[in-house]
Amino acid sequence: MRWWGMPAKIWMSCFILLPFLWLALLSLQQTPAVNAPRQVDLHQYARALSPPFSNIIFNSVLTSLLAALLVLLIALPLTWRISRMPQRKRNLWLALFTIPLGLNFVVRVYAWFVLFRPEGLLTKMLLDLGFDVALVSSQLGVFIGLIYGYLPLVFLPLYSIFDKLNQSQIEAAQDLGANLLQRWWHIILPETRLGLMACFLFVFVPMLGEYLIPRMIGGGLVATLGTQIESQFLGSGRPNWPFGAALSLCLLAAAALVLLVGFSLLRWQKSERKASWSLDL
Template sequence: MRLKKPSIPYIAWMVIFTILPIALILYYAFTDDRGAFGFQAFINAFGYTGVFLKSLWIAFISTLICLVLAYPIGYFMSRQKKSVQNVLTMLFMIPMWMNFLLRIYAWMTLLQNDGPIDTMLSLLGIHTTLIGNQGAVILGMVYEYLPFMILPLYTVMSKIDTRLIEAAEDLGCNRLLVMRKVVLPLSIPGIISGVTMVFVPTASTFLVAQYLGGTDDLMIGDVIDKIFWSDHNTGSAIALVLMVAILIFLIILNLFGDEEAIAA
């Protein structure tokens, strides 16, 4: 491959902000605090297996809920007039213009005891604590990342030629069959990029759980944040394991995608 001059800034960018940091993480993960090579950091990192699996689980559930919610929305949006599509896209984008932490603060206020939602539920005779549990954490994640699922799905679906759907209908497909045989296979790339864009950040996010969760809802991102200041090595080892786990997930996802695309 020959390098062209215009690519130099991007290569420099990649080296400084991607390659170097990863090299540093690798260096810290495989050394101890005196700089000697070893695996102690990974042995320490195993102490957090429970949180690790829980974080992946929360990420998985959040991604699934996002997908289930976003798929019909994306389809509905893609079948509207162009002007309506633009308005709808805007409506989903506007909340994202606000800082993510502020939106989490808003949820804290909404969910707290004697807050608006709690008051309404109490009027209906339901007395429960809405905040400080895993459900609240998942709600926060879904709210935060739903637009990242909707947008790729909508983009891919709006490219589906309406004539294909009409043809399927002419050939006797009912609406369900149209969805299964035409829309679903053609929207696989959208699903894959949506799942990627939701799963990866939710698995590694921090602060959301600290704000919406209770005493048991720390996620692996929070652990890395807390451990790193006192112990660079273990922090880096956990981060590295997380990166590898996400990488494996993405590889599997993409394999699955390719097969589907061929089958379709």
């Protein structure tokens, strides 16, 4: 039965491993010209890791981290509340929150652009309340757009995590004197932390490479890692594929780094108190 894995292996090699290798080789080229000399050169990486691109990379990672965190923080209480509801209500609410996923992503972002633009409803409302904020062509607008764009993605995974939680354990904790915060910290979070981390990464990684939202809402003024990579391969101005490849690998490296940090954080949380007296057992 060992050949069951073959199709997956072939697929992975052809469509993931090989393109990655090609991209890596491309990033080592010195100039974008097609007939560039075949020598290994880290010139593209030097450019990618110095200003202004280093700033862009740093900002993108930071923005994505914050946005992903906020997505989780917003979705958490909502999904928790839903998971405690009776079955029929539960399905209704889950459907309501997940239906936006059925809409085209571009259409969704464009809808928010219509609200965010200077003459848009939201901007006008905020103006009436005394907040003169620019929601388009600004980091803020892109930030909100990212959160909104990726929020519907986490509801179902989060819900399935909470659904699996053993209700009697939480009741036992409460019965023994734990208040809401303590129940979360001692019981719920330790049990769900792996799932929560997965949900976090599930939105963080795509956010890193996101270019539609910064393009549409940022109007080309907000430079993110995603928009830069896109413009190097396709965009206005002459394309520079080796540089784009180098940027792409930087994106991969950033994502890998966050993954590593994330999982080592998980292990650190698992501090155990030892019963001192049992050492003489």
